[in-house]
Amino acid sequence: MxxxxxxxxxxxxxxxxxxxxxxxxxxxxxxxxxxxxxxxxxxxxxxxxxxxxxxxxxxxxxxxxxxxxxxxxxxxxxxxSKSEMQKSEMFQENNLSMFKTEVKSSQDHHFSMLQHEMEKIKNDIEKMRSELRYEIDKVTAGQRLDLNLERGRIRDELNNQNQETTNLTTKLDREIHTLRAQLEAAKYDVIKYCIGTLASVSAVGLAVIRILM
Known part of the structure; x- marks a missing residue:
């Protein structure tokens, strides 16, 4: 060792x-x-x-x-190693490029979907506006028709009332004329009666005077 x-x-x-x-x-x-x-x-x-x-x-x-x-x-x-590092860099760049492509594609897809949704919402709003305008016109037309019918009914009632008033006026005028005629006749009878009474009184007075003389 x-x-x-x-x-x-x-x-x-x-x-x-x-x-x-x-x-x-x-x-x-x-x-x-x-x-x-x-x-x-x-x-x-x-x-x-x-x-x-x-x-x-x-x-x-x-x-x-x-x-x-x-x-x-x-x-x-x-x-x-340098080659492995380059491969790794290329792999990372490729992944980054793919990620950017996917992000851009996703953004374009979402933007397209957003535009589609906006167009759909606009169409729905326009449809709602058309339906609301139609309902308003329908209600307005119904109200106008009801108003015209009410005006016609009121006009008819006024015409009927005017006709009745005219008839009443005519009837009153006829009755007043009749009353006037009756009054004139009664007045003539009263005058005639007064004249007759005066003539009778005068005759009686003259007779009394003759008797006394």
Missing amino acids: TAYAAACKRVLRLGPELAGTRPISELAKSNGKRVYLVDTLALVRKLEAQGVESRQAQAITESMMEVLNDSMENVSGSYV
Whole structure:
């Protein structure tokens, strides 16, 4: 274990040199994980050149590869690649464009429905106005007819009353004329009676005078 720890310290000291031996390359996914490789053979040989046994060098190399793969996997899980970011941006832009289209379509639909409702309300108002105007004209015509009938009835009553008044006036005039004629006749009879009475009195007076003389 002491030799293994010393070898690990040597690997840490040689880290920059070992990292520069061969660039890290990304391979295809394997079992859901990304695998990153380095030139392990060169790494083992460098370890062996530093006095590390071949078996320990291979074990250290395998351990470093596992640590490296895990580290790179964590890093790749924490960060998003540029292509994925662009895809995400394109996806978000597409969603935003679709959302704007849907909002505009919804606004146009609601505006069209609102216009339709306004037209319907206007038509209903015009219909109500026409019906109200018809009812008013109907009531007005009925009132005019009733008024004309009432006027005709009153006119007929006035004519009847005038006719009755004329008849009464004529009757009264006839009766007055009759009374006048009767009065004239009675007056003539009274005058005639008075004359007769005076003549009788005069004759009696003359007879009395003759007797006395």
